[in-house]
Structures are given as structure tokens and as C-alpha cells.
Amino acid sequence: MAAIHLYDIVHDCPTNAAIVLFGINASFFLHGCYVQYVHFAGEDTGSEILNERQMRGSLCSILPKLESFVKDAIVTSRPMPVSMLREQIVFNYPELALRELLMNACMHRDYQSNMPIRIYQFSNRIEILNAGGLYGEARPENFPTVNDYRNPIIAEAMRGMKYVNMFNRGIQRVKNMLRENGNPDPIFNVGKVTAFEVTIQPSLSLNLVTDGEKVTKSVTKSAEVMNEIIALCQQPKSLTEIITHLGLKHRNNAKSRYIDPLIKGGFLEMTIPDKPNSRNQKYISVLS
Numbered sequence: 534m535a536a537i538h539l540y541d542i543v544h545d546c547p548t549n550a551a552i553v554l555f556g557i558n559a560s561f562f563l564h565g566c567y568v569q570y571v572h573f574a575g576e577d578t579g580s581e582i583l584n585e586r587q588m589r590g591s592l593c594s595i596l597p598k599l600e601s602f603v604k605d606a607i608v609t610s611r612p613m614p615v616s617m618l619r620e621q622i623v624f625n626y627p628e629l630a631l632r633e634l635l636m637n638a639c640m641h642r643d644y645q646s647n648m649p650i651r652i653y654q655f656s657n658r659i660e661i662l663n664a665g666g667l668y669g670e671a672r673p674e675n676f677p678t679v680n681d682y683r684n685p686i687i688a689e690a691m692r693g694m695k696y697v698n699m700f701n702r703g704i705q706r707v708k709n710m711l712r713e714n715g716n717p718d719p720i721f722n723v724g725k726v727t728a729f730e731v732t733i734q735p736s737l738s739l740n741l742v743t744d745g746e747k748v749t750k751s752v753t754k755s756a757e758v759m760n761e762i763i764a765l766c767q768q769p770k771s772l773t774e775i776i777t778h779l780g781l782k783h784r785n786n787a788k789s790r791y792i793d794p795l796i797k798g799g800f801l802e803m804t805i806p807d808k809p810n811s812r813n814q815k816y817i818s819v820l821s
Contacts, residue, residue: 538686550686553644556591563644565664568595568635570602570652576799577655587649592639592687596696599639603631607654623715625735626659630710633703634719634731636696638663640688641729648728657799657819662730666723673723677704715756717763717800734800759791762801769804769815792816 534540539551552562559566572584584606588595608631610624638650643665651662667673669681680701682688691697708718715736722730737759758779765778772788781787795801796816804815 548686549644550684550690552591553684553687554592554690558589559591560589565647565649566644567649568599568639568652569649570606570654572654574656576657578653580655592691593694596636596639596691596694599635600632603635604628607631607659623736626716626733627710627714630707630714630716630733631659633707633710634661634733636691637703638729640691640697641665641668641683643683643727646727658732658734660730660732662728664728666726666729676721676723677701712757712760715759717760735798737795737798737800759795759800762791762795763818766801766816766818769817771813771815775816 534547534551535542539548539554540546541548547556549563552559553566556562567587567589570584570586570588571578571582574581574583586602586606588598588602608624608626608628610622612622635650635652638661642650642663646664648664650664651660653660653662665683667676667681668683671677671679671681688697697703704721711717711719711733717734717737720732722732737756761779762775765775770778772784772792775792776782776784776787779787792801796803800819801816802819803809804817805811805813808814
């Protein structure tokens with residue numbers, strides 16, 4: 534045990550890494566060593582709480598619980614028509630992307646902090662927050678191309694248990710899986726000194742049916758267009774600017790197919806909400 538840094542011979546006791554990984558009551562010794570999940574009905578923490586869960590114990594027991602919880606309690610699916618005779622199952626969040634983000638949170642968090650790993654699910658997003666900002670060689674200007682390990686013993690143990698691979702490709706894999714499922718790109722907040730936060734939004738494809746009309750165009754293509762609109766509207770843009778940028782021809786069709794579902798899904802906001810048809814109306818991305 535001492536050879537793999539899980540036992541301190543000098544002090545004749547397990548190391549902190551051993552407690553985190555295998556301790557029967559890890560949060561008794563390291564008070565923030567647990568995961569807190571809260572599902573809010575609305576878009577902020579002041580809304581009604583629909584579900585709450587705390588997962589305590591060692592990482593050895595928490596990690597498989599997290600995998601099952603993501604699959605059973607967070608990820609949902611529904612069939613979406615892609616043609617007159619064919620449907621495609623669309624998920625609100627890709628299971629493997631959520632798993633990757635949560636495994637990274639467990640691996641990189643600062644276990645000296647009393648704050649747990651927080652998973653807050655809102656009606657329009659999921660926020661994952663863990664103690665400890667970027668560490669070592671990883672900095673805001675080089676994230677995510679450069680990484681470092683705050684907890685190398687825990688990281689190596691999680692690699693041995695097949696939860697992570699330590700190839701520094703997790704963030705790119707998350708982006709790829711979100712895009713394939715029709716979700717916007719994740720938003721990483723690396724400016725917090727003492728914490729690391731990532732926000733992901735549900736699949737845009739879930740908003741592709743409006744006014745009872747079935748979307749016959751490819752779900753994937755429509756989601757790509759919506760992603761591009763969200764990126765473009767980091768600064769307020771008019772409908773004319775949007776359709777010109779995207780090369781779209783039909784103004785009314787573009788608004789009903791893309792803009793209205795994005796507003797309904799909470800991805801865009803009108804700058805003049807009380808006058809939706811104003812000629813000066815512009816649209817801006819939410820969570821920009």
C-alpha cells in the first residue's frame with residue numbers, strides 16, 4: 534500500500550488519497566468529499582426543488598452510483614420525426630458526455646475544500662461546479678489544450694478502474710458528443726480562482742417541433758444551424774443579420790423554424806420583448 538502512496542509508513546496511517554478512494558466514511562475526514570445533486574423546476578435556485586440527492590462514501594462507491602444516476606435520473610429521450618415514415622430518438626443530454634464531465638470533476642477537485650461537487654439541474658441547463666480552479670500548468674489562456682493533475686494518485690487510480698484515460702482528450706470528446714446529440718457547446722467558467730464550473734444546455738433538437746408541424750429536415754442539420762445562431766448572437770443581432778450570415782432565403786421560415794424554437798427553449802432572448810414584431814428587434818444568446 535505504501536508503494537502506491539495509499540499508506541503513510543512514517544505516521545502509520547492511510548493517506549488522504551486512500552481515504553478518498555476507499556474510505557468507508559470519507560466525508561467524516563474530508564468534509565467536502567461527496568456529490569450533491571439538486572433538480573430545480575425553473576431557471577434559478579429560487580425555483581421549486583423537484584429532486585435532491587447526496588452521494589457519500591469513497592470514490593470507489595460513488596463513481597458507479599454516479600454512472601447509474603446519470604442514466605436513470607438525468608438523461609431523458611423522446612422520438613423526433615425526421616421524415617414522414619421515420620423517427621429518431623433524441624436525448625436531452627448525451628449520457629457519456631455527462632459521465633465524462635463528472636469523472637473529471639471527481640478527479641480534479643480540491644479535496645481540502647468543504648464544498649461538495651455540485652450538480653444543479655435547471656429547466657434550461659445543467660451546471661457542474663467543483664472546488665479548485667485550474668491547477669499547475671493549466672491556465673485560462675491555454676485551457677483545454679494543457680492539463681495538469683492536482684490529485685495524481687487519485688487520477689492514476691481512476692485510470693486503473695477504467696473511469697478516465699488521462700489522454701487529455703476528455704473536453705474534446707465532450708464537445709463532440711454534445712454536437713452529435715444537437716446540444717450547444719459546453720460553457721466553461723475558468724475565471725473562478727477557487728472553483729471550476731461547466732454549463733451544458735439540452736439538445737436543440739428537442740425544440741424542433743412548433744405549432745404542431747413536423748420537421749422533415751434533418752434533425753442534425755437543424756441543430757447545427759441553431760448552434761450557429763447561438764454563437765452569432767453573443768452580441769445582439771437582427772433577423773436580417775442572422776439570415777444574411779447563414780445564407781438563408783426565406784425570412785418567415787427562418788424565424789419560425791429556428792428563432793422561435795430557440796426563444797421557446799430559452800436559448801435566445803428578444804432585446805425588445807414587449808414588441809416581438811418591432812423592426813428594431815434583435816436577438817441575444819442566453820448564457821453567453
